[in-house]
Amino acid sequence: MLKVDRIYKVFNPGTVNQKIALRDVSIQMEEGDFVTLIGGNGAGKSTLLNCVAGVYGVDKGTINIAGTDVTKLPEHKRATMLGRVFQNPMMGTASDMILEENLALALRRGQPRGLKWGITNKERETYRQILSHLDLGLEDRLHTKVGLLSGGQRQAITLLMATIKKPKLLLLDEHTAALDPKTAERVLSMTDQLINENNLTVMMVTHNMRDAIKFGNRLLMMHDGRIILDIKGDEKKKLTVESLLKRFGAASGEEFTYDRTLLS
Template sequence: MLTIKGITKIFNEGTVNENIALSNFSLTLEEGDFVTVIGGNGAGKSTLLNCVAGVYGVNQGSILIGEKDVTKLPEYKRADVIGRVFQDPMKGTAADMGIEENLALAYRRGKIRGLGWGISNKERQIYKNYLSHLDLGLEDRLSDKVGLLSGGQRQALTLLMATLKKPRLLLLDEHTAALDPKTAEKVLKLSDQFVKEGNLTTMMVTHNMRHAIEHGNRLIMMHEGKVILDIKGKEKKDLTVENLLKRFGQASGEEFANDRALLS
């Protein structure tokens, strides 16, 4: 479903600030794979998601979604097959628009532009039904502005919007990092549910090692723009944070350095 072949991303190439963020990076995900991505400070996790989403072009290598080579496609042309949820709950939804209007934008993606035709009662019913899955009472607040919602409610709504049209690829970019622990667990549970129901191919960057171990069917650890650990199946289920840190040390020859990971 996702084939990343030998991509290299260099920032400020040819200057004193040259920085190789991804170095001949390869990864293949099968349909329905849910991979968690962890790594130390500056390992290249965000750059990887940005390259896959088309925010950044790559210097070398190729990216295929399904059979389609998207390497040269700009972000907006990949957007119809990619759903993305960011760390910042303010991104991904329009604060000044109502909950139902936000959902309508996501629901009509790729069909008609804008909301010129209003929202029919039939559509409203569909949105209520979707929202009831979040179990946050939002189905009774359809016309409330999204800006009134809490960070967790907003992130749950963003998640729903990102998965509504069954994207071929779901990118979760530290999407629970700004939430309190209880809300983060709730949004993670919803993420698992949506991924499972839609059999969505998913990449989740997290700085929380426990989350990386407990979610998904595969875990990769990055270091200096490369994959240094790739753990699947039973081996992943048996992982502990302690064991993961030890394996990082063995694979990289360094101590794990990610301030946020070690604090969480």
């Protein structure tokens, strides 16, 4: 479903601020894979996700999504195959527009947009059903400006928007990091539910080792622009935070230092 082949990404090349964010990264994901991606600050997790999404171009290597070479495709063209949720809850929705308008924009992802009405009455009923299924009390707030909703609600809506049109690949970029622990947990369990119901292929960046172990069928760990651990199957099921920390030390030759991770 996703084939990343030996990509490199360098920021500010040729200057004193040069930073090699990705070095020779390759990943192959099958349909239905749920990969959790973990690593310290500056390891390259978000850069990798952004390269897949097309926010940045890569300097070397190729990216293939569902059989299409997307290496040269701009962000909005790749978006037809992707669902994305960002770390910042403000980033996934248009705050000045009402809830149903946001959902309607997402429902048309991948379709040519013309001069037909932006929302039809038939859709409104669908939105109400989907929202009541989420149990966030949002089904009666279709006409509320999204900016007036809480971070958790906005993140839940973004998640819904990312999956309302089944994406080939769902990219979650630390999407619960900006939420309080209780809300983060709710959004995460909702994420899991949506992924299972729709049988989605997912790449989830997280800073939380416990979440990275608990969710998904495969765990990738990044360090200094490289993937240093790839744990899947039964091996992943047996993983604990301690064993993961030990394996990180062995693979990178460093101790895992990332305060947010250690604290959580």
